[in-house]
């Protein structure tokens with residue numbers, strides 16, 4: 058199977074602006090900076106997305122994402138940060154290797170906007186809640 062682009066970065070076949078590395082996790086600047094300092098944090102080992110990543114590794118990835126978000130505010134002048142991970146194509150995932158976006162926010166209307174519109178149709182909330190609850 059063809060290696061995905063992040064496996065190639067881990068293996069040093071594609072360059073990146075590296076921010077952090079240990080035995081399990083790598084963080085680097087996103088090649089398409091939606092805002093200044095937009096970073097990606099990934100597990101070095103390949104997992105398709107957040108949902109299929111073992112919890113220990115997933116926690117390590119989020120620890121690094123948290124630290125980078127704190128640094129964005131303390132040192133880059135960000136006023137806020139979006140932490141985002143897309144799972145599967147329908148949710149916007151384009152690279153099939155678990156990654157967390159850390160997107161510093163400086164102004165209200167800049168490169169990144171996450172629009173959450175409430176649905177107008179009637180949803181059966183008791184049934185939805187029960188389905189999730191029963192399977193947790």
Ligand code: AMP
Nearest residue numbers: 062071086087088089143149150151152
């Ligand atoms: P997603 O759409 O959530 O799967 O995000 C994938 C991200 O990977 C995008 O923001 C891309 O800009 C980024 N990306 C793709 N190739 C590279 C690369 N070679 N170096 C750094 N970031 C990359």
